[in-house]
Amino acid sequence: MIYHTIHLPVVDMKKTPQESGEIVSQTYFSEHVLIKKHLKDWVEIITTDGYAGWIPASSLLNREVPYISKDKVTNIHARLYDKPDAEESPLILLPYGARLQVVETIDERWFKVLLPDGKQVFVQRGDLAKEPKGLLTFSKQFLGIPYVWGGRSSFGYDCSGFVQMLYQWAGMHLPRDSHMQCADKRGRKAVLEELGLGDLIFWGTSDGVIKHVGMYLEKDSFIHTSSREGKPFLRISQLSDAEWNGNKENRFPTREYRRFF
Template identity: 30%
Template sequence: MLSLVPLRAEPSNRAELVSQLLFGECYEIISRQDKWLRVQLATDGYQGWIDANQHNAVSAAYYQEWKQAQHPRAMDLVQVISNADERIPVGIGAYLPFFDGMNVRIGEQTYLYNGRASNPESEATIAQLVKVAYNFMKAPYLWGGKSVFGIDCSGFAQQVYGICGVQLPRDAYQQVTAGEEVHFVNQTQPGDLAYFDNDEGRIIHVGIVLEDQKIIHASGEVRIDTLDHNGIYNAARKRYSHKLRIIKRIFQA
């Protein structure tokens, strides 16, 4: 049982990190190759390879029960899940399966969790979403990362929205299909998602809009920059870092 498991593009420790499995997250095994398992996440359908040594098996009944339930997410930056035999560090965004306010159930094992947790039964507000986003400030950029210790732009958007009860796809080019378009930057509201493309028109970056035409996004680190109709302006470097393509709204004010 681990707090994070690398999800790789190919069955090799040298392969590209495409995402990460979070504590408490379920997946289905698609195929096997030597000591590697190709898995598909139950949350967003994303696929990749994990080391079989990092696999934690659960029953088919648990897996089906997990998929049908809504699970709280850890809200503390770092916390510990424990039982009589082990202590596991978990970060913000970790899944807390079948959390009853004190205990988490993973397969046949029960663990104690003393930290803060989200409430999947209550509808999140824009203010709460922005507050969650600020918790990731200064998290270093990591391609394929989804934790406060390393995260990429789409992983950041997915984590923030996921903690607030909205499941987004994994990658920015997939996320852009969600929500309703906002036509002008001066019509944005906090929580809107701004997407940016490259010279070939491919969506390569996403960030979360804040008040006063600011944006919080993962670029080198989770940081706040200025957003205008051209894109993201990095004041420290005195240049635009990303070219704006489209803005989408998930939460309605």
Template identity: 30%
Template structure:
């Protein structure tokens, strides 16, 4: 079991529970093999390090993203895994819904957005959205209001609402241009959206918008990228427990707990830039 990563391989030695996919890879007898059950995040869903509301957030599932439930413990907690990157955490049962016939066909392109109860900006807000959130278009007519076009949508939890069509417009931009849109977004450990995100959450989310699936954590991302000596725009810069996205050969944008937000640093310049340059472990290029 030494070669299994606890962040992505689901097993509990004490309870003798394990993902059925690990059959033949675990030592010993008496394992109970669990078949994952597909579910969907009903909202921006915090995955915890342990089944405790006060436990650290390890990652976040975005509205409409798929997960798998593995096994439960003290109600209402379940061991869960995100589908897009296979990352494990604990979720509360009330924050996920059965997959049923969930067929999302709309992906939010705005950094932050809202679902409204009606096709007017004065309507009550039903839910928060973010870049990458997935919704289902209802089979109903769009509504034009004061030169604004509203689409009727279905949320994962079954609620119906309205979102302005502009929130789904995909801009023609580069990886670095998208990253710059996150400038000053707050830092949140384990976060993956512009409501709050961490260093690897930023790089994963930005590249995910271009169909490039990066692992969740900085060390995993370093292993998954091609090593380069001279960085260019879009390359990743790695440090112990940290990652940033290069804007050019020197400047880097990153979500960091020093500024508690997304900032730009120049490697080797200033107190923080100097510390970063001194701890730099290498650059990686996303393939």
């Protein structure tokens, strides 16, 4: 059996096999994917969340054994170096969640890690440290990260990609898109007055098509990412804000609430 592993930091997945194709999602370093179809220098893949899209074939490494690691990047980004010296230029910058195979502890600051292509490099131990406890604290460390259409990494998330990542951290695997998440049968309908940390808020058009999602925090606030309001980055907003209050005059005049935990 051949295992297909992404070896670049982040790769855009396209609707069609061409550079100008519409971005539908992303895959990132160390993710194992399935190949659905080949077309010249492109492959159609299926990611671990079941999403399909086209990527350049050069983004993949084909291995006879899977690249398995219990260690992952827990910082927003992690720099990999040719030697244990942070004054050197990094070889590559990896996003949160990328898996790395630690092969040796060099000292109190450095790990030696094995990459999917067999190369051994170095990463600072703090970039693979234990993650903060609590969904509130964990989610806030991503504030300010750019909004990216189709984004699924800490280089830039879209709204559903960010929520998907938060829930994966909490131990639940959600579908990729906001309308899929809203329709997920595991989510129980909730009401505004009873929202609690971790509940999801979905915004829709006047005909009920779900277009946006955020996660409730506390005291009328929620965390999300969007290009709206001239703020194309991950941020905390209020349910009472003019853009998000569900007023029938707004772009998203409908709201739905789901509880998964």
